[in-house]
Amino acid sequence: MQTSSTRDRIVAAASRLIRRQGYTGTGVKQIAKEADATLGSVYHFFPGGKEALAVAALEHGREQFAGLLRAALDGEDDPAAAVDACACLLARELRASDWTDGCPVTAAALETLGPGNPIQRACADALYSWRNLIADKLLDCGLPDAEARDLAATVVHTLEGAQATAQVTRSEEPLLLAGRHLSRLVASYT
């Protein structure tokens, strides 16, 4: 039955649960059960305990989300259209998951604040890499260097916030609006 390694299943399950319930809201035993693994396996692969597992799970989420963004960006040539495509894709995915699978790091980020926290650092890494993904696309489309990086940051922030609101209100509207407005904003710089 199991096609992937135990370690991979544990990380994937942790990522899925943390995204939906946050860090403190997710128990190690629950992760083990969801991954069809046992507690012994979890602590064998992650001697660092829950925190180390969470960091690995957040890195997993970062790459998964980056893949989604890349897919949306690659389909468009115009920068404004590319940004809108991201919003539309996120809206579709969110609805498909019954509004449960939002940003894989936000929930964990806000409840583990504090300087030097490894979990917070993993979340910051993820946000930074997504911003670079958008920035590279804008640069490829010919936007000025200085503005592309700033714009990319705001694009990520807006998608983040709109996605959270979409989850809470169980509606695609926030993300679709964000796409429209962001694409207008980007177009105003071309």
Place this chain on the structure above:
Amino acid sequence: MQTSSTRDRIVAAASRLIRRQGYTGTGVKQIAKEADATLGSVYHFFPGGKEALAVAALEHGREQFAGLLRAALDGEDDPAAAVDACACLLARELRASDWTDGCPVTAAALETLGPGNPIQRACADALYSWRNLIADKLLDCGLPDAEARDLAATVVHTLEGAQATAQVTRSEEPLLLAGRHLSRLVASYT
């Protein structure tokens, strides 16, 4: 010593702690200690338990945050400047609290998803009331009705996302950028 009622102190403490640590990350005993109250008092005022207390705390946070937005909006006549003022004020408050006091509902919202959840509903109420606050200001400034409401939604989402990123990266930059871009977006509709 105590200048306010026990109930008020409990709600304020709950709001403060939930904002920083999320819902599951905050214990009832911790709330009682922070409020200089006892467990008996907490369950006396909130027979509904932790969940009912959280709903009251989120409503408290909603009003507090609304006051902040009103203060920023009232100081400006131009809609674009008003939106930027919100971002700047949030950045200042966030830095003053050492990046701990962000949005009072986001952290709780994302870890309590699920249809019919009272906590999620309280969060949705808060987002909706903030959106209306912004929308009223934009309408007062003469923006067309249809666009004002949509714009207000995106303003709230972007501030929300930028604030979260600012907390995680411990930097004002995300909020200041958001202010600049939002104000440009609003100006493009006048």
Place this chain on the structure above:
DNA sequence: CGCCCACTGGAACGAACGCTCTACCCACCT
């Protein structure tokens, strides 16, 4: 005065938490 009742204080409950520990299985070595 005696009664009442909103409120306080904290002990105690079962459940769940993160984590440790030992026993065990089995594919692979010499």
Place this chain on the structure above:
DNA sequence: AGGTGGGTAGAGCGTTCGTTCCAGTGGGCG
């Protein structure tokens, strides 16, 4: 055949969780 070690399995540690319960306490009213 006998050993080796990565991986599995789960009982159980001490702690904390949300909640319940009850014995006070003190100001207002008859």
